[in-house]
Amino acid sequence: MGLTSPSKRSLRAVSNGVLLLITVAFAMPLVWLVLASVDTRATLSIKLPEQFSLQNFFDVLTPETAFTPLLNSLILAGGCAIITVIVSVLAAYPLSRYRMRINKPFLYGVLFGTCLPITAMMVPVYSLFVTFNLIDSTLGTTLFLAATSLPMAIYMTKNFMDSVPVSLEEAAWMDGASMMKILTGIVVPLMRPGIAVVFIFVFIGAWGNFFVPFVLLLSPDKLPAAVSIFSFFGQYGTVAYGQLAAFSLLYSVPVIGLYVLVSRGLGGASALAGAVKG
Amino acid sequence: MATLTPVRPELEPGRGDAPRPGRKKTGTRRSLVRSVPLLPAIVLLAIFLLGPVISSFYGSLTDASLTGATAQSSSFVGFDNYVELFADPDFPKSVVLTLIFLIASAIVGQNVLGLGLAILMRSSNKIVRAMVGTFVVTAWVLPEIVAAFAAYAFFNDTGTINSVLALIGIEGPNWLYALPMLSVILANIWRGTAFSMLVYAAALQDVPTEITESAEVDGATGWQRLVYITLPVIRRSISTNLMLTTLQTLSVFTLIFVMTGGGPGTNSSTLPVLAYQEAFQFGKLGFGTAIATILLLVGAAFSLVYIRALKPEVD
Structure with a gap:
């Protein structure tokens, strides 16, 4: 300068x-x-x-106010991220390595899926869950969250996998290793940072989601923190702003921490934006 | 878009074309075996993404409700829900509110402010840049319910904005009741600008400095350089970003639901909020489903335009 x-x-x-x-x-x-x-x-x-x-924090740090909802959030978001990562790594392998007739329509479908306004669809999703008797099911909600994050996750995973060189796999292929062996033994270890980005990206999305568990889950002991903050707001919102703020911060800290981890450690602040960009 | 490009054609023809004995017969079987890992994804997407879409189209043609006789066995009513929907004064009002929300908060607010921030950050001091980045991005990273709650407090009658206005001698209005749309629009700009800022900051890095510098030497003003050089160079980022922020804003629910609940009355009910109110508060499931279906079609139309724009990069 x-x-x-x-x-x-x-x-x-x-x-x-x-x-x-x-x-x-x-x-x-x-x-x-x-x-x-x-x-x-x-x-x-x-x-x-x-x-x-710090009284507000002590007041909300009780099993029923904070611990159970946070644990529920962890189960929902963690389960969703694990399922999404496994399913998208599996799907990304053939998409990245083989030239198949299904690739193009599949990728277009996936891209189309990333754009659908899913939150706008909660009314028909609710009807569908009633039909399948999945209302108030943590597993059902987790699977739905996983399905909604899948299109973006598959896209990101495929892009990360495309940048893993094939030469190592070719040697293993010659030695007669199976597809699964190559995937778990060679490709996945080589793209660990990429998988971490996808995992964190999906986890942040599911952890912060309010509308989906709000509509699909009913029992108070199954509700994640997002929904319990909303009920807390409705019940005590007019008096206990401090406690509500303390609870909100406790709930936000993991997400902010993970974001910092991704932007500092795993490839720049634009990694997530780039991912969201499609 | 940088993330979309690493498709490496030289990888593709490798094993797929390796000559092997009995290639023709085993070819189909091999590609079947090879597409097996796609199955879990296809099953999940079919049940939980395609399922609701089909259920949405079908449900919008029935008289299903949450309680009463039609809760157990709904019957097919054709396009009655849509006819009723267009006759209901709340629906056209909600369409207009949704359009205002989209244009003001996404197309104008987030994009212009995001681009402005990205440009200003290039010619600013490092500490200032870090501070802007931190706060703008934090508002975006926060879970939506927390952001909505913070925005509710900010715009409340006794909230921060009115305290600040009181400091300079202005008695602020009761934002959430008197100006509900303006409040949720400002809140959504606050919440979503980071995304556009990050996209544009990345795009601006790709603008070749030789061109802007030579234009500067030729005497072009900052404004001229922006309009005639920078904007045309990053136009692809602009169109992609416009599309994505529009789609994201189309499905904003939590922010409005927490801040105003769609009220007062239905004065801030955008389509997602109205769909929720109709289905879960007034028990008209078919009505809510019809609104969801319309949103789905609008979203799908946007997606198709978006995909067409990206076409050369998907391979």
Whole structure:
């Protein structure tokens, strides 16, 4: 930045000023969340707590308020991510390695699936689940979440697999190794970072999903944190903002942590955006 | 789009074409065996994605409801739901609200702000850039229910925005009741801009600096460089991003549901919210399904346009 003309320097000042204003606007709702969580007398408006206190966190960290819903979220999101990754690695292998007649229609179908407004479909999904007697079934909800994340996951996995060189596999192929052996022994270990990105991407999506478990699950002991935060909001929302904020933060931290992990460790902040881009 | 390109044709002809004895007869069987790993994916997608789509089309032609006689055995009513839907004043109103929401928050808000941020970040100080990036992306990464809750608090009558306005001597309106659409539009811009920002930041890196620099030497102003060089170069990113943000915004439910519940009345019921209200609050499952079917068709139309645009890259 050695030679900067005066116009460039003033441009820089304007950019910084505008960006700072936008930052403040974007930060306010988030800062409120953090400040309210450490304030036992939190209101809906941003304000410094008179006294810093972790009481809100202690109040919500009980089995029925936080632990059970968080565990349910973990089961739903973890189960969904594991199923999705296994199914998409399996599907990606023939798509990436063989030239088959089914590839093109399948990939187009998958691409089409990534675009469908799934959340808009919860009414017919509910009817379908009633027909199959799957309402209030954790397994059914997990499988549905897996199916909705599959199109994107297959696409991402195939792209990651395309960049794994075939030369190693060719040697194993000559030695008579089976497709499954090559997949689990050579390809999967070579694309571990890619699989981690897909896993985290699917996990974040399922962990944060509210509408699907809200419609498909009923029993309070099966509800994930997203839905229990909403019920908490309805029941105590008018009084216990601090506790609600504390619970929200506890629930958000894993997702933010995983995002940081992906953007720092596994290929840049655009990895997820690039993935979402299709 | 960079992620779409690594299709490597040199990999493909490898084993598939290796001459083997009895090739013709075993060819079909071999490709059947080879497509076996696709089965779990096909089964899951058929049951849980194609299933609801079919159920949506069929369900919209029945009089199914959640309670009462028609809950047990629904009957085929043809296009009655659609006829009723178009006669109901809430439906055209909801279509208009959905369009306003799409245009204001996705097409204009997220895209213009995202592009603006991406451009400004290139000529700004490193610390400022990191700060913007952190807060904008955090709003996007947060689980939707938490984002919706934070936005609810922000726009509440006693919330942050009115406290800030009070500081400068303005008595703010009761945003969520008086201006529900404006509130959810601003909230959705807050929530979704990060995506466009990341897409455009990546796209801007691909704009060759030689061209912009030579234009600068020729005396083109910043605005001219943006309109005549940068935008045409990244036009593919722009069209892809417009399409994707539109599709994402079309299915926004949680944010509106938590902030206003579609209210007051149906003044902020976009189509996904109206479908939910009709089906689960008023018990008219067929009605809600008909709305879902319409949304599905709109989404499918957008997808087809999108796929056509991407066609050369899928192989």
